[in-house]
Amino acid sequence: MTGTGAAARDDATELPIFIGSEVYRGSSYGRWHPLAVPRVPQVMDLCRVLGWLPAAQYRNSPRAKPEGLTLWHTPEYVAALRQAERAQTVSDAVRARHNIGTTANPIFGEMFSRPATGVGGVMLAAALLHRGGVVHTPGGGTHHGFPDRANGFCYFNDPVMAVLALRAQGCRRVAYVDIDAHHCDGVEHAFAADPDTLVVSVHEENRWPRTGALEDRGVGNVVNLPVPRGLNDDEMALIRDKLILARVAAFRPDAIVLQCGADALEEDPMSRLCLSNNAHVAIVTALRAASPRLMVLGGGGYNPWSVGRLWTRVWGTLAGQEIxxxxxxxxxAVLAALHWTGLRARRAVAPHWLTTLADPPRGGAIRLEIRTRVAAHGGVMV
Known part of the structure; x- marks a missing residue:
């Protein structure tokens, strides 16, 4: 590891750091989009009213500059997004070339500024992690973006940029772990041929983007585990211990990036997995001990209560707070003030969504197909 400037000489080794931004409060993909729901704002608000965000542990996310974004994204694509934000429209040619101005990746007021802030957050996180520590940046996790086009609500791919930024800070080996309900197709595209990046993705099978087959392994450091609908906490505990932690330990990374998507929770409308947030917190806790550097991102999540409660609980756990x-x-009051709009607003608000952070456990039998798929990646059949 080598020092690279004043930003790296921070106190992340002593205190976990939370990176947030008000851009998430003042922007929306549109009334009918699944990302019409608020997500990061309630995390910031909950952490503040709980007394978990003292000034020493909070950083405001910068916005990545266009030239920084071209570390992985093409200059033409970055320019197209900037112009689309200014004009609030795109030509048919730009729409076809870069997949912006579509139903999934719409034109909205902050369509460049918001994702560029997500990238700025992970780049700051990488600098803060130079000497070691833990950083939580829930505005990150947009893992579907490609170098020259938007994909799956993701305009820039901040997880890819997180890995590259850590590499620039001197981390040679980086493990990327993704527990979002959807496969991290953009991240796999970036690192499938890179032996110094471990990519582990646990995602629902036959769920968009329908990539990430069990057999897809890149040069050997890509681990895809598609799981059947109904995945429960006990099954995820097996996956955590016998696959995720085993592969990370064998890889011996200098840093870990965890994409902690909330759409694998039972309450989420965009998957059919049945995890409680206990499963996510257990993975966060285990990975914190597996490397000197841990960056925890957000990701998917389309139920505003389950997203806010999970990512707040994650921060509390990282910061050593009693839940x-x-x-x-x-x-x-923060949770009671939330509203669920958009086409996916279908479920009634459960009472515990308003009064607790921790979900009730959602265990169950461990299915043979889970055991078999874990064993296919070198785990012991248990």
Whole structure:
């Protein structure tokens, strides 16, 4: 590891750092989009009312500059996104070439500024992790973006940029772990041929983008585990111990990036997995001990209560805070004020969504197909 400037000489080795931004409060993909729901704002608000975001542990995310974005994205694509934000329209040719101005990747007021802030957050996180530590940047996790086009609600691919930024800080070997319900197709595209990047993705089978087959392994450091619908906490615990942690330990990374998507939770409308947020927190806790550097991103998540509760709980865990059995009134008020809009707003609000951070456990039998698929990646059949 080699020092690279004043930004790296921070106190992340002593205190976990949270990176946020108000851009997420003031922007939306549009009323009918699945990402019409708020996500990062309620995490910031919950952490503040719980007293978990002192000034020493909070950083405001910068916006990545266009030239920084071209570390992986093409200059033409970056320019097209900037122009689309200014004009609030695109030509048919630009839409076809870069997949922007579509139903999934719409034109909206901050369509360049918001994803560029996500990239700026992970680049800052990488600098803060120069000497080691933990950084949580829930605005990150847009793992579907490609070098020259938007994909799956993702305009820039900040997880790819996180790995590259860590590499620039001197981390030779980086492990990327993704527990989003959807396969990280953009990240795999970036690193499938890179022996110094381990990519582990646990995702629902036959779910968009329908990539990430069990057999897809790149040069050997790509680990795809498509799982059947109904995945429960006990099955994820097996995957955590026998696959994720085993592969990470064998790889011996200098840094880990965890994409902690909330759409694998049972309450989410965009998958059919049945995890509680206990499963995610257990993975966060285990990975923190597996490397001197851990960057935790957000990702998918389309139920505003389950997203806010999960990512707040993740931060509390990383920061060493005691998770209250019942939230204080100010935190309950944050959750009570949320609204669920868009085409996916189908479920009634469960009482515990308003009063707790921790879900009830959602265990169950471990299916043979889970055991078999874990064993296919070198795990022991248990």
């Amino acid at each position: 209250p059995a019942r939230l204080p009134p100010a935190a309950e």
